[in-house]
Amino acid sequence: MNRPRATPPTRLTAAPPPTVRVRAPGKVNLSLRVGPVQDDGYHPLVSVFQAVALFEEVAASQVLPGAGVSLTVDGPQAQLVPTDSTNLAWRAAVLLAEHAGIAPDVALRVRKGVPVAGGMAGGSADAAAALVACDALWETGLPRTELMELASRLGSDVPFCLLGHTAVGTGRGHLLTPAMTRGEFHWVFGASERGLSTPAVFAAFDDLTHGAASPVGLADDTALMQALRAGDPTALGAALHNDLQEAALSLRPELARTLEIAHETGALGAIVSGSGPTVAALARSRQHALAIAATWTAEGAADTVWTTTGPAHGARHTT
Numbered sequence: 012m013n014r015p016r017a018t019p020p021t022r023l024t025a026a027p028p029p030t031v032r033v034r035a036p037g038k039v040n041l042s043l044r045v046g047p048v049q050d051d052g053y054h055p056l057v058s059v060f061q062a063v064a065l066f067e068e069v070a071a072s073q074v075l076p077g078a079g080v081s082l083t084v085d086g087p088q089a090q091l092v093p094t095d096s097t098n099l100a101w102r103a104a105v106l107l108a109e110h111a112g113i114a115p116d117v118a119l120r121v122r123k124g125v126p127v128a129g130g131m132a133g134g135s136a137d138a139a140a141a142l143v144a145c146d147a148l149w150e151t152g153l154p155r156t157e158l159m160e161l162a163s164r165l166g167s168d169v170p171f172c173l174l175g176h177t178a179v180g181t182g183r184g185h186l187l188t189p190a191m192t193r194g195e196f197h198w199v200f201g202a203s204e205r206g207l208s209t210p211a212v213f214a215a216f217d218d219l220t221h222g223a224a225s226p227v228g229l230a231d232d233t234a235l236m237q238a239l240r241a242g243d244p245t246a247l248g249a250a251l252h253n254d255l256q257e258a259a260l261s262l263r264p265e266l267a268r269t270l271e272i273a274h275e276t277g278a279l280g281a282i283v284s285g286s287g288p289t290v291a292a293l294a295r296s297r298q299h300a301l302a303i304a305a306t307w308t309a310e311g312a313a314d315t316v317w318t319t320t321g322p323a324h325g326a327r328h329t330t
């Protein structure tokens with residue numbers, strides 16, 4: 012005899028709140044040319060940015076209406092990062108909500124993978140990732156051009172962290188044109204536990220140039236652009252350039268030794284990354300990158316050392 016089957020009991024469990032996770036990359040300025048300070052306090056730049064495969068991750072989770080923004084930070088150097096409304100990820104969420112005319116209700120979790128205050132745009136990557144994550148969570152569906160515009164209001168480097176890959180930046184560094192590159196480049200980054208303030212480095216640059224730096228132009232980076240198109244690391248290493256390097260060295264003279272060790276270990280090129288104090292060395296291969304990293308560590312030339320590659324993708328959803 013067929014007995015009717017008992018209906019299995021329904022388990023009522025609350026579904027976890029929807030969460031969107033986005034990763035955005037840190038960057039190195041392959042070339043950074045800085046013009047004289049303008050009336051608004053900013054310096055016109057021409058910079059060739061390259062995103063590298065050191066990522067920040069921002070998870071944005073739904074919260075109850077009216078809960079507002081909350082934020083936690085973890086990962087190396089998390090204790091150096093503000094967790095209040097001054098955090099760039101928090102500011103990004105608030106700016107997007109204002110723009111879309113909605114309430115900024117979200118729980119943000121930031122996982123740091125880029126040195127803090129190191130000249131590698133870790134905070135800017137958080138802002139870029141938070142914009143993309145909240146746009147998806149709140150279903151605001153902003154076109155890319157509007158996200159880029161909001162990004163530029165959050166900081167000069169934020170649009171590049173959205174875009175990723177390799178690009179030429181003009182204006183404050185926020186007007187971007189993608190650059191053609193071939194292949195993969197091997198990088199070593201030597202970071203310092205004590206960051207450098209970007210405004211302080213620009214101020215040191217003003218002192219060194221007596222506020223009268225030469226105007227900047229694109230023509231100076233012809234060899235570098237050619238090296239990128241050819242995928243030629245030797246030519247790229249020779250073409251690396253940073254107008255802020257002398258200013259960063261004036262504030263952190265010990266970085267000169269870190270650069271010197273990179274050259275002694277056969278780096279194809281070595282520069283201070285952006286406003287520093289992270290030093291970037293271009294290696295011939297992954298093995299060579301590991302050798303430079305080992306030498307820096309053995310000589311105590313950097314507090315933390317990373318090997319990675321570029322270019323890397325811009326802000327993108329992850330699982």
Ligand SMILES: C[C@@](CO)(OP(=O)(O)O)[C@H](O)COP(=O)(O)OP(=O)(O)OC[C@H]1O[C@@H](n2ccc(N)nc2=O)[C@H](O)[C@@H]1O
Binds near residue numbers: 055056168169209
């Ligand atoms: C120097 C660079 C090179 O890519 O990055 P970092 O190496 O610090 O990451 C950037 O120009 C930094 O970009 P970002 O860190 O987003 O700076 P912002 O928040 O826009 O500006 C912070 C401060 O830096 C100075 N600043 C920034 C950009 C610019 N073109 N001229 C400037 O003088 C201003 O004093 C400004 O108040």
Ligand SMILES: Nc1ncnc2c1ncn2[C@@H]1O[C@H](COP(=O)(O)OP(=O)(O)O)[C@@H](O)[C@H]1O
Binds near residue numbers: 099126129
């Ligand atoms: N989400 C964030 N991550 C890191 N720093 C942040 C963040 N939000 C605000 N800041 C502040 O911005 C400063 C510079 O941040 P960061 O982007 O890491 O360095 P840089 O501008 O040198 O690339 C930090 O000293 C910190 O006080």
